[in-house]
Amino acid sequence: MANNAEVAQKYTAKDFTSDQDVRWCPGCGDYSILAQVQRSFPELIETNKEKIVWISGIGCSSRFPYYMNTYGFHGIHGRAPIIASGVKVANPDLSVWVATGDGDLLSIGGNHFIHACRKNVDIKVLLFNNRIYGLTKGQYSPTSEKGKVTKTTPFGSVDYPFNPASLALGSDATFVARSIDRNPKHLQEMIKRVGKHKGLALLEIYQNCNIFNDGAFSILTEKVTKDDHVLILEHGKPMVFGKNLDKGIKLDGPHPVVVDISNGKYSKDDLWVHDEFADTPIHAMILAHLDERPEFPTPIGVFRQYFKQTYDEGIRDQINKIVEKKGKGDLEKVVFGGNTWEVN
């Protein structure tokens, strides 16, 4: 029998490509996500292809399973996390992935998402965040910025958006990361990190909807602006950013400050060193909210990762322990047990 390493090597990106025509608009960021997933999988997947399942809800992102040559289920709006949870619990050997969008996961699916985080179900959630309802042609979504003018908010939205990383951290997700469709190398790295995590992993992917919300993340992707506005998080490294790597984040108690490290007043040694494995979510939470002030960059990378028993492990362990203690279930005994008597 082939060992896992040999099995993994036998796949190429093409093996994960289904025979279906991809139906996203030309120029959509979803193409990049699909390509990076298909490129990452041969290296990532240490199991056989039939063990991979993609689950989705509704939206442009949720067409994803049709394009992956794996098992797939295109579910109903917002329900991908709970369908995925069921698949994982039914067969813990499976590698279960969710493709979802900001409307799907955070509006109608908000409840399923926070509870999947809370329970630490071992599923990988790729959130295609384009801050708009694209499939339905441009209504504001739960991640649309306040004041956004859309078809359903002609005078600007009055509600505050969800911050997906903050929501996941607050729901005790065991892995929270962010990447960008236009940074394929980083995105591939994050997909691999997500795939290797045991437990609920959220990867928020900033994704450009070039038809209904074009340029939503251009400041983070355009050559001239991206270096000054993106902070690439690396475990154990000080938080440096800027075109000339001349800026850094310093932490004054719970308050982050942007400092100049080029004028001699501050050096890299003064900066906040990123710790993915921090034992509280507090620092990751500060990072999740970092760019709410204009002078601060937007972090991408792994915000936080920690380990605890997964939901599916918990269920399996409980069943095994009870079977060990009480023996395997016997239907006849159950049916004839309890309040039964014999009439002669």
Add this chain to the structure above:
Amino acid sequence: MTELPLVIIDVQRGGPSTGLPTKTEQADLLQAMFGRNGEAPVCVIAARTPRDCFYMAIEAARLALKYMTPVILLTDGYLANGSEPWRIPNISELPDITVKFQTDPKDFHPYTRDNNLARPWAVPGTPGLEHRIGGLEKSDIYGNVSYDPENHDKMVKLRTEKIKRMVNDIPDLKVDGEEKGELLVLGWGSTYGTIKDAVIKARHNGLIVSQAHLRYLNPLPKNTESVLKSFKKVLIPEINLGQLARLIRSEYLIPVEQLNLVRGLPFKVNDILAKITELLGGGNGK
């Protein structure tokens, strides 16, 4: 649309909305029959006694697995809170509902169909059978997303035909009493015992009246029409405003008499007995 087996047990209570949470009602029948978008027929069955709940639950699972379809099992508050002594069957007496999953990759397509029009069930983890299903319309046989008009028409009709064909797998409607005559009292669900008592009392009083009770509501048993047409009058007592009556009228184009009391309570025997007596004019319709 995914044609996967699923059993939904609807223990009906007084509605709409939160309604009468601990009280009984039979008002979800039409919802079970039609309460979906699109042409989406499912099998609907109903238990008639507490003991029957045991068997109908197994029957629901058997049909769901065999035909790869959701099955709705209707009970209600009266049954759920009711009890009766009954002989527990040995497990060996129960039907075998073992599932045969598809494992052979040869010629596998997710929407081929067997003689019952059921599609194969291949679960994730089975080598060589990777496929995608979901809420979008699928092409016949191959299961790819399809917006083709002719294909949709075909799939809608196939899914409907599958449920219709289940009629060959369910028992005939049984009549208690004469098989033809003046009056048949037709019920479904938890009203069985009350109707039975009322019919027995009416017969004691010299009235000629029979009883039939539906446990299968979609599809209806094959002989339903001939049973109903063997009687001059059909009375349908229901704890709703006439949902089965509406189904029977539209299905068989026959007039039916209704008795509807929607009080959150089961019928009293006298409620039904009085209606039987009224319909037979105290003299068997003469």
